[in-house]
Amino acid sequence: MSERAVGTAVLEKPGPAPLPPRPRGPRAALAVPLGLVRTARPRQWVKNVLVVAAPAAAGRLGSWDAAGRLALVFGLFTAAAAAVYLVNDARDAPADRAHPVKRRRPVAAGTVPVPVAYAAGTALGLGAAAAGAALCNPMTAALLAAYLLMQLAYCVRLKHVLVVDLAVVTTGFLMRAMIGGVALGIPLSRWFLITTGFGALFMVAAKRYSEALRMEGAHGATRALLTQYTPGYLRFVWQLAAGVAVLGYCLWALESGGVAAGALLPWRQLSMIAFILAVLRYAVFADRGAAGEPEDVVLGDRPLAVIGLVWAAMYGMAVTDL
Template sequence: MKAPAIVRALRPHQWLKNVLVVAAPLAAGSLLQSGVWLTVILTFVIFCAASSGVYLINDLLDVEADRAHPKKKYRPIAAGELSVPVALAAGIALLIAAPLVSALIVSVPLALVIALYEVLQIAYCLWFKHTEVVDLVIVSSGFLIRAIAGAVALGIPVSQWFLLVSFAGSLLMVSGKRYSEKVELEHSGLPTRKSLENYSASYLQFVWMLAAGLATISYSLWAFDLGDLATNIWPAVSIVPFSMAILRYAYNVDKGIAGAPEDIVLKDRQLLLFALLWLITFTLSVIFRAPHI
């Protein structure tokens, strides 16, 4: 049974990205502390509201382009299943509610982070979507801000390594998505949408390969910094499944099938296995060290 148009327009399948709010408390070893999960869940829900508000505004601005896209033409607004006034009202309501609820229930710093996310993403939709390089950085910042939000909500200080790994991983997903879309459209013979016109496949390939390398190197240096091989070998061990996960994701990107990162993460069994092994080894590394990231 198909979900109502307004629900599908919120893109609940993309809420998986908001799980990144768990990254900082996981890295800090704070998830087992009392009261932490409630704050993390609230932050996740608030980010779902903020991101869905952005998706609605984005789809309103891109409605004509989406109607010419082989897959996006089925989005509720582009398909005419959801009216423009209703979508606009829902989008504005969610964008206002997210930082307001953050300030009232969680903290003012989190509200500021949510507001920053919304401002950057709306600016992207209005002005920077077709500005080469800048668009990649702004979309990547959305993933990075999600990771930072989890730290801000709990008052956890973040290290330069955490930020580097988060940004490199974000850039890998965004540039990999763009590369896959470029390859898919070229192979289908359909016209390339405007946001991809300024990029060549080779440039996007360079960016995602650079991001994959930076993510792997940054994580490795971070892992060695987290543990002493004589007393806690798990951070070093976690480098192996992390690198395998990056390589497997890069494999999907290279095949041109990473147009929807959330789908790849859920459907690729090997990637899920590597991610699970990394989670286990990283959790063990956190258990055997003092809380800090």
């Protein structure tokens, strides 16, 4: 993804895209199952990698037992998130049909019937909650159930409440980052929670800001709440959140002291440079209104990916005292 392409994307108003033709013949039998998989958003599952955030921060990824429990939590969280996507798309099908991109979603396009989406979402949600209660410790199961209840409340009502909608989506990211530590019994530091929470708010508000710019003049046909936020307010939110996330990370890194015994350099403190550069790089896309899909920005921008790898290498050396 080039910077020029990203910078000009905001200037073009998206027109209604033609719907894909209805499948016929042998493909018709697979249309609903494939549509359910698409509705479950496989590309969004990368967000659930956040379950390893707390164990990685604590240096607790070195055992097969930890890897197995994190894999289980990843699978359960993925099933829970897929359930929420299915229910959300079933409820939002009429509004999605007015959106230039979302109208192509399987439920909005009519490929997956609304009752089928509801049934699949309910089965996945109940299955994830039951498996969490049977296979995980009580706190992990409670956190997973709380995520499901909060997200379902968001689908039904909270997405229409100013500021609360931002808080709920941000809390969903924070829960992903917390659940890995809870599953392994790792204490979560205040700096971890502050940095992760406000980092998530930064990305959520930047996404809303990008959506608001793209849908100007649409009179809230697809996300009515966007008409109640001003671009200036959303810009203020993501700038504030970015600043607090950077401050929290720096205070945490500086609190750990100087060079650890046996380490070559103060890697934890040096990682502040890469973290700040990553935030500044992402802010370029946020400022242009091109951060509508965070995973596309993170995975599609090569400089940001390189900065992320450098940060991960520095952090890994800090954890292992190299």
